[in-house]
Amino acid sequence: METPNAVAALAALAQDNRLDIFRLLVEAGPEGMAAGQVADKLGLAPNTLTFHFDRLRFAGLVTVRREGRSMIYAARFEAMNDLVSFLTENCCQGSQEKCAPAAICKPTGVRHEAVSRARRR
Amino acid sequence: METPNAVAALAALAQDNRLDIFRLLVEAGPEGMAAGQVADKLGLAPNTLTFHFDRLRFAGLVTVRREGRSMIYAARFEAMNDLVSFLTENCCQGSQEKCAPAAICKPTGVRHEAVSRARRR
DNA sequence: AAAACGTTTCCATATTCGTTGAAATATGGA
DNA sequence: TCCATATTTCAACGAATATGGAAACGTTTT
Numbered sequence: 639m640e641t642p643n644a645v646a647a648l649a650a651l652a653q654d655n656r657l658d659i660f661r662l663l664v665e666a667g668p669e670g671m672a673a674g675q676v677a678d679k680l681g682l683a684p685n686t687l688t689f690h691f692d693r694l695r696f697a698g699l700v701t702v703r704r705e706g707r708s709m710i711y712a713a714r715f716e717a718m719n720d721l722v723s724f725l726t727e728n729c730c731q732g733s734q735e736k737c738a739p740a741a742i743c744k745p746t747g748v749r750h751e752a753v754s755r756a757r758r759r
Numbered sequence: 760m761e762t763p764n765a766v767a768a769l770a771a772l773a774q775d776n777r778l779d780i781f782r783l784l785v786e787a788g789p790e791g792m793a794a795g796q797v798a799d800k801l802g803l804a805p806n807t808l809t810f811h812f813d814r815l816r817f818a819g820l821v822t823v824r825r826e827g828r829s830m831i832y833a834a835r836f837e838a839m840n841d842l843v844s845f846l847t848e849n850c851c852q853g854s855q856e857k858c859a860p861a862a863i864c865k866p867t868g869v870r871h872e873a874v875s876r877a878r879r880r
Numbered sequence: 881a882a883a884a885c886g887t888t889t890c891c892a893t894a895t896t897c898g899t900t901g902a903a904a905t906a907t908g909g910a
Numbered sequence: 911t912c913c914a915t916a917t918t919t920c921a922a923c924g925a926a927t928a929t930g931g932a933a934a935c936g937t938t939t940t
Contacts, residue, residue, distance in 0.1 A: 645774065648769050649773035653766065657766060673888095683930065685929085686928075689928070706938070726843055809919085825906090830916075
């Protein structure tokens with residue numbers, strides 16, 4: 639992954655609502671999730687949601703497709719993987735032993751924590 | 760790593776100059792690097808640099824110590840590692856096979872690419 | 881065709897961000 | 911003490927960001 643794309647991806651995820659959105663899409667899996675469902679789950683206004691989807695899409699983290707009158711958004715796992723690789727490489731330069739050890743390689747099992755704090759506003 | 764810290768770290772790295780700064784510090788290793796050296800290498804004004812250092816420090820990605828009249832900044836590898844773990848966990852929920860495979864675990868060897876585009880302005 | 885539904889576009893607003901120039905602060909040396 | 915060096919603080923600015931309301935758009939149902 640090239641630096642500008644990495645910056646774009648980081649910026650896209652560096653916002654509470656967008657990170658929540660992305661998490662939800664990751665949880666939803668490759669089939670994705672309708673915009674309206676995301677709006678309901680997270681308590682976001684539809685236009686605000688569109689704004690954030692645009693950013694995620696521009697960063698290549700998400701894809702859209704139409705299905706009936708719904709827009710289905712889905713996480714691009716490949717992009718996320720690229721980002722993690724980018725960070726790992728740029729984190730471990732010159733001191734591989736200090737960073738990204740076995741910890742991140744062990745399958746940790748599905749973790750939850752978020753998504754229970756929806757309907758904030 | 761808790762979500763708000765992750766967002767802070769992502770935001771801190773989601774900016775060209777700051778990402779370059781952090782990379783430079785990673786390259787410099789645990790002993791760190793004087794603010795002035797970073798300014799020289801990247802061609803940034805000292806006050807601008809202070810601004811970015813503050814953000815990196817606030818996000819826990821960097822530490823400072825005084826040494827003579829220089830301020831030595833150093834990357835906090837632990838924080839970076841936490842961030843990568845956070846992303847990996849939040850990326851792979853429900854579909855471990857799709858994301859963060861062996862690729863990121865293989866030591867890829869030291870990569871360069873940046874730092875040669877300094878003195879932009 | 882009309883109405884309902886799901887989403888996006890447009891416009892406005894308050895806030896945050898990145899950068900700059902000038903002045904202030906802290907340390908070390910003559 | 912006076913001066914140079916290294917960095918931070920302060921005030922200001924334009925640009926980008928996040929959000930909201932109202933209207934428009936495309937699709938399905940009737």
